[in-house]
Amino acid sequence: MDAAAHxxxxxxxxxxxxSLFGHYLMLSMLSIGGPISTTPEMHRYLVDERHWLSHAQFxxxxxxxxxxxxxxxxxxxxxxxxxxxxxxxxxxxxxxxxTTLLGILLPSSVLMMATARWGQRNRELRAVRAFRQxxxxxxxxxxxxxxxxxxxxxxxxxxxxxxxxxxLVSGLVLWRTRLHLLWVLAAGALLGWFELL
Numbered sequence: 001m002d003a004a005a006h007x008x009x010x011x012x013x014x015x016x017x018x019s020l021f022g023h024y025l026m027l028s029m030l031s032i033g034g035p036i037s038t039t040p041e042m043h044r045y046l047v048d049e050r051h052w053l054s055h056a057q058f059x060x061x062x063x064x065x066x067x068x069x070x071x072x073x074x075x076x077x078x079x080x081x082x083x084x085x086x087x088x089x090x091x092x093x094x095x096x097x098x099t100t101l102l103g104i105l106l107p108s109s110v111l112m113m114a115t116a117r118w119g120q121r122n123r124e125l126r127a128v129r130a131f132r133q134x135x136x137x138x139x140x141x142x143x144x145x146x147x148x149x150x151x152x153x154x155x156x157x158x159x160x161x162x163x164x165x166x167x168l169v170s171g172l173v174l175w176r177t178r179l180h181l182l183w184v185l186a187a188g189a190l191l192g193w194f195e196l197l
Contacts, residue, residue, distance in 0.1 A: 012052075012087045017099060020052075020083070024076075024103025029111070032135060035073050035104050036062075037142035040149050046079065057082045062150060076100045166191070 012020075023045055027038045039062065046053045053061075061082060065075035080100035084093025122128050147167065170184050 012083075012092070016050075017095070020096070021099045021103045024100050025107055028104045028106065028108040031104065031108055033139035033142050035076055036146055037139065039075075039146045042079065043149055046083070052083045052086060053079060057086075059150060073101070073104065076104050 027035070027041060030041070031038045043055075043058055047055055047058050058079065061078035062075045065072075065078050068074060077097045077100065080096035080098075081093045083100075084090075084096030087096070119128055166188065170188065173179055173184060174181060
């Protein structure tokens with residue numbers, strides 16, 4: 001990676017650390033489709049507003065975490081790592097990883113456990129069924145906004161029409177058929193391997 005891809009070295013005060021933790025606590029309560037659905041807000045806060053990460057570091061964190069096996073939330077730890085390394089070293093990086101991960105996981109986990117128990121006991125209520133059905137479009141819209149942020153990294157989203165078309169076709173295939181996701185991923189890998197896109 002070149003030097004332009006990194007954010008400048010920053011020094012964070014304690015109120016900055018509290019602000020980072022508080023922001024991730026808030027994002028935890030918004031992460032209905034998982035933490036990945038809140039990436040547009042993370043980008044606004046970390047890259048555009050606070051300048052704690054560069055755009056390249058932000059997208060690399062997501063790309064690397066999505067490529068690696070394991071939970072979806074790994075990108076939050078990588079963002080924390082980059083913030084800490086930009087502020088001066090490994091100790092700050094470990095603190096930032098703990099800050100971001102605890103912030104994103106703690107509130108939503110506690111709330112999910114409580115509501116899952118309540119929802120299971122009251123699953124036949126009309127309000128519970130309506131809530132479940134009503135949340136599907138919200139999650140889809142949040143995932144589309146994430147795709148938009150990640151897809152516009154190059155700044156040439158109009159030139160990447162083939163990738164957008166592939167994403168749309170893949171989404172439709174998964175939605176309208178019973179084809180397993182792994183077959184769609186394998187087809188995308190083959191298209192990339194043979195440089196057809």
